[in-house]
Structures are given as structure tokens and as C-alpha cells.
Amino acid sequence: MGRRRRWVGQVAGTRAGALPEAIAALSRTLSAGPSPETFRRAKFDFPEAAPPLWRLLFYVLSPLSEDDIAASLTPEARVRLVKSAMRAQGYPRLAFSRLPEDGSQGSRELLLALSWLLARGPLLERLLARTRVRLGDEMPVCECEDLPCGRASPGPPTLCKDTEGCVDVRHVQWLMGKLRFRWRNLICSHQAQCALLSKIHEYTLGCHSDQSLNHLSAAETELLRDPEGGQQLLQMLEFENMRLEAALEWRRLEQVFWQWMDTVLGACPPDFPHAGSQSTFLPSIPDPGAGELDLVARELQALQVELREAVEVRRAAWEAQVRGLRPERSAEMRALKEAVGRELATLQQAWEREGGPVRPHRPHRLVRSEAGALPGQGLWAAEAIGALRNKEACLEAVLCWLQGQCQQELARLAGALPGVIWIPPHGR
Template sequence: MAQVRVTIELLTNILNESGCSKLKAEIFRLSKFDKDEATLPLWKLLFELLYYCKYGTIDEVTVRAYSELTTEELVVYVKQELQNLGFLSKEFCHLPNDTSSGSRELLLAFAWLLCKQNLIDKFMDNCSSPVEDSSLLHELDDKKASKEARSLIPAACRTPVQKVQQLQLLNGKLRSSLRRLYALQREKAKLQHRVHECTQGTSLTPDMPHLSSLEAHLLRHPELMNKIMILLEKDNVRLKHMQEWGEQEQVFWKWMESVLELKVKETPRHKDAPMLYYNIAPEPVPRMDEARRKLEEAILRYETIIVQIEELWETRRSEVSEEELDGLLDLLNMEISLQKSSLALGSSDFFMIRDPTFVLNKKDKKKPNLPKAMDSLQAASGQGEGLSVPVEISSEIAALESQLRLLETEVSRKTQHYTADLEKFSVKVPGSLLVQPSSCV
């Protein structure tokens, strides 16, 4: 238990060093047992972490927003943002908006956010070296900046003409500021190039053959080194705490498992409580709940079948070797290729039906005199014997009749197929009417 408290205190230190409000480890212990006094600090912590996930920092804007929002606005905002991130919990959505209870649900929501958003990794990414921060080169005069900002705020104008004039004035100042900014950027590039040329051959880092603008500025103003050393020490402490968190993280998640088990044990599950969706309109919510209920019923209905299929697959997979599976796969591919080729050949033969050709053969002098009709039949069949003529004619007629039946079947099939396609297209086009040709009716 002592190790859990040490781990939670380490986590609170990391949160505090990253900009969150100071939080005691006792709050986490109270929230495990769903104590009401731990509710408000956890709401504030979730608000700050959500702000950090969206903007990458926790600054004075976060503090001012928290102070200006009402309690109900704060709770609804946190619920909506967590729901947008994918945290769908009925118990959390039904927490009271007056922050009177529900500390255990807030603790579970915090753990989900900590894991899902990789907050510790994001905190570590922001621990950059202050030597790379160029803000030390230009420290603005706060009084002058605030005075300029107040001068840009438009006064209360009484007439629309004065409002238009004020907007024109602001537009002119904005354009002038943009031109001045562009000129300053060009001047900055020239000065940086001059610094790099003058310090060529002198370097503090192996990947740069010259000094940077900040390094030259620090050499000129060595009193700023104390400020940088303080920032470096703070970052070193933060990185050390995060390294220790990586070693003790499993203790915290094991403790969170006990929190979840305690919730399941003490809190009865209300199936009738609907889910409150803050990011969609309330009209489709009943339909979504009905669809979700049907999906759950379908999953429960086919769950046993899926389990049986998985067990059958495992047993058969253990019985069949990899060589046999490869052989079966090759046979299947070969059979599919043969079927495709046969279908292609059948279709090509079907559409390439040729008419019978008639060849004129010279009459044999020794051949007995036959009627003219028999001679024409012999010439058509290409046979010299008169007894085979009736057989050749019947086979040719049978072949033509079979081809005719195949053509009629193919025409009927394609007619149905194209008619169905036309009906689908006519449904998509509003106000259209499908009129079939008289031959298809």
C-alpha cells in the first residue's frame, strides 16, 4: 500500500510540473471509495488535461476559463470532450452537473484519458531544452505591449458609420503590421546569416560549424545563463520523475484494477439508463439505442456459433500441416483458373458461331444418277455417298436448334439483368419513369 501511495504522489508531481493544479495523493484514495470531497478537484484536473490535449499547454488562459465557467458549464464541457475522444460511459454521463458526487467515475475517466492520450509521453515531448527557446532573444516590455493592445480595442461606437471607420482603421493597422513583420523577418534572416559568417569555425554542437543567434546572444549577455540553468534543472527534475514513472507505472494500473473491481462489486448495473450523447442531436438517440440493443442481441445469439467455429478451426489447424495447406491452396487456385478459362472459352465459342459452308464438288462419272435434290444435299454435306446425307442433315439441324435455344436463354438472361439495372437507376433519379420497349414486355 505504501508503494501505491509513493507512485500516486509521483504522478501528482508530474501533473503539477506539467502545469496542472496542485493535487494531493489523498484525493485519489478518497475517489477510490467514491467520497464526495474528492469530486471537485478531479473535475478541475480533467478540465485542465482536456485543455492540454487540445492546445498542448496549460497557461493562464486555462485558469481564466476555469474561473469564468459556471459549474454546470464546466461539467457539460468535460463530458462532451471526453465523449468526442471516445469515452462512452453511461455512469459518467449521468453524473450530476453540480459536482456533488461521482468521484470514482471521475478517477476512472482520468485513468482512461491518461492511457488513451499518452499524456506522459506528451509531457516528455514538451520537456525541450530551454537553449533552443528563442524567446529569450526578445523580451517584450509588458507595459508597452498592454498599452498597444488596449489601443487596438475598439471603443463603444454609437453609429454604424463610426463602426465602419473603426474597422477600416483596424484593417489599415493590420496591413501595416503584416508589412512590418515581413520586413523584420527578412532583416532577421540577414542578421542570422551575418552571425553565422562571423562565427564560422566556432561551434558548441558537433552538427553546426558556427554559433547560433541564441548562443551569440548568451555570450554577449552572460547574466541570462542563470535563468537557463534554472530552466534546465526544472526539466531535468521533470525527466527524472517521468523516468521513475516508467518504472512504477504498473503499480498504478494494478491499483486501478482494484478500483474497477470495487465499482463492479458495489454499483449495480442499470440496463434501462439511456446513454446521454452531448455531441449529437437528441432526436436520433432512441434509434441509436435500439440499433445498439439489436446488435447486442445478435452478438449474444451468434456468440456460441463463433466459439464453435473457432474451436473447430483450432483443431483442424493442428491436424493439417503447413505443406498440406499450401497444397490445398495451390489446388484451389488451379481449379479457379480452370473454371475461369472454361467459362472464357465457352463464352467465346458461344459468341463466335459460324454459319455452315457449302462446297461444290464435281460429279463422279461412275456415280449413279441421283435426283437433283440429292446432289445438292451431297454437295452441302461434302460426302459422296447418298446414304449418309439424311444423317448429316439431322445433326446439322439439331446443332442449329441447340444454338438457337442457347441464344434465347442468353437473351432472356441479359434482358432480366439490364432491366434490373435500369430499375435501380430509375429509383436514384427523382421523377423518372422506366418504360420498357414493346419487345421486352
């Protein structure tokens, strides 16, 4: 294989050295990622390049702040998680799913998988954002940022091992009560925090070098109070700037990388599905997601029934009335129809757009500003409050509907109990 001697730079029509630069930029953007040399070795499928690439893929695919989970997992478990996450995203290569689970081989497949992720989405940006230095007092407007506190880990939920066996339903009730209490505390602490932040902002008005920010954040004030911590913050910021510069350089040079990846793909043996491979891809486990699909279907069906009934009543009333209308109203009616069509199209956009209603996801820094002042662009709290109220109403409606469903079902069951009088609680 004389070809193996060839390192990069030889992609037709590109300046020699552009490829190493591109890969170096990529490597720097990934911060703790593999060295450029690892990429070269991966092209030739050398096994020593596999472990760092598995690690990188795991880091890339695992959700936020799961370092402790990563540490607690065996390499095999990590390989499995990476494979299942790739499968869920629709990664097409079968050879990847057949890689040995000890993570010792397959560096070329891993390089392809990484490139696939890179080509698909804003991967680098997401990784950069994940470790972003937060200088401002931030208030996420998009609730997706609450997710890390939630439960979207790719791992099986069995990570919390509860081996206590059967519990009493009262234990569940007790846990629910505890949860309610925690939320109440959380809300109170948040109110206190808002009051404190607002004071810090007010007391430092005019202190910020950036005119549009106007005042200091808690972190910035803290760095004045604690110079050593401030020094650390400065270093982190400089490190992040270095990575951001690398990411911008990567964008300038990435064309060369993709051309090179074409040659890597060309060097791969064909990705045939062979007999028995099906089992790795088609697990015969019962589909837990079907429950959710059914639930949404039931919700939609119930809605449709309600709508049909409402429409029937109104249509009948309308038709009785329309007989008395003069024909010259028809133009007006047509205009009305068009207006309603437009209105409904906007409604539809609210869920069809990826990223939710109107506003794309982005971080937000709190800035105190007198109402009416015009400090460049920004999102007004009032707007965000409006959006959240909508969201709140939506969630309340769904919750209410689900509770109503349960109520009906349970009332039916209770009605079937002989010799029992059932009095539901009143009021909400």
C-alpha cells in the first residue's frame, strides 16, 4: 500500500498544507479532542486511533454535564451508548454498528461517523456553547435549557438502581409531596435571587465598558471582589476565544477537509449488509415509544371529536342565518375566508418551524434598562413573559385534559364498584 505514505495536502486543486491546517483547527476547536495525527491514522484505520475517537464521539453525543456518568461507565457501555445514539439519529453505515464493543478498532469508521455528525448539524457550535464562559447573569428563555436537569440521558434509566422492591403507594404520594415542596422552595429562592441581581445591576449602572450592557453582572462584580477568581475567569475566557478563533478558521478551511473525507470514504470497503447483520439493527424489543404515539393520537382524536361537535352546532346556526343575507355579502365573505386562512397558516407555523415559536434558541444576558430606553437590539422581558404565558397555557391545557381522562376512567371504574359511594374532591 504505497498510498499509505500519503498525508493530506494531496487533494487535487488545493494548496499544500491547507488540510493539516483545517484538521488542526478542528482539533483545537474540539479542545480536549484527538490530535491531528489521530485523524491521519484513522484514515488508514490504525487501531491506536480508535480509543480517542470513541471518547470524542461519546463526549459529542452525551448530553450536558454528564461527566460523572461518563466516568462511571465501562468502555463497553460507552461504545454501546455511542452506537445506539448514532442509530437513533439515523446513521446509515452498517460497518459502524458491527465494530467490536471493546472499542479497540475501527478508527476509520469512527472518523466517518464523526464527519457525518459534523456535516449534519451545528455540532461544533453546540460543543462550544456547552462549555461557554458565562459572564452575564443569564436567564434562558427557551426551556430546552432546563433539559440537562431533566432526563434525556442516552443511558438506560437504570443508572439509578432502586433495588428496594415493592413500595407502598403512600411512598409515591410522599415523594410527590416532597417534589412539590422542593418546587416551592425553588420558586422562593428564585424570587430572592432576582431581587439581589436587580440590586447589583442597579448599583453598578454605567460601569460596564460595553455600552449596550450598561452595568455589571454578578460574575463581573465578583471578579472585582475576588481578583484570583477573576484571573481564572480571564484564562477561561482567553481559552474560549482561542477555540472560537479555531472554529472560524475551520469554517474557512473545511472545504479541503470534505474533499479529503471523500478519499477516506473511497478507501472504505463497501458497506454490505451481510446475513445476520439485521439483528444488530432490528432489535426485537417491545417498542416503548408506541405508548407515546398512541397518547398523542388519542389526544388528537379527542380534540377532533370536540371540534366536530362545535362545528356542527355552529354550522347549523349559521346556515339558518345565511338565508337572510343579501348576495352582495359574498365578496366580504371571501375576504374573511382569506384572512382566516392566513391566520391559521401562522398558527401552523408555530409548531412546524423547528425550534419552536418564532424565536430561535439563543442565550440571553439580563440587562436592566428603563422602559422606553432603546439600547440596540435585545429581547424585552415583556415579550418573553408573553411567550411563556402561552407556553404555560398550552401545558396547562394538556395536563388538564390528561387529568380529565383519568377522572373519567376512574369514575367509570368506581361506578362499577358495588356498595361504594364515590365523591370526587371539589375545586381545583
